[in-house]
Amino acid sequence: MITVLKGAGVKANTIPTTGQDATIQGMENVLQGYQCGSVYKPIYIEAQAAVALATILRAADAGPPTS
Numbered sequence: 001m002i003t004v005l006k007g008a009g010v011k012a013n014t015i016p017t018t019g020q021d022a023t024i025q026g027m028e029n030v031l032q033g034y035q036c037g038s039v040y041k042p043i044y045i046e047a048q049a050a051v052a053l054a055t056i057l058r059a060a061d062a063g064p065p066t067s
Helices: 002-007 024-032 043-061
Strands: 018-020 037-039
Touching (some): 018 024
16 A cells, blocks of 8 residues: 555655554554554464364354264
């Protein structure tokens, strides 16, 4: 998005934008005034939640146990 804004000649501090993952480029954009902020989210927390959800959904889809 910011690359598009820069390419269109939009000046810094004109359109409020934010980013995700706190990349080096994102931090440079913040310092240059093209981005208001960024959020860092550790991927392992999201991965653990995805595995937990997949496990629950699979267990519910397996049907009743047979003996």
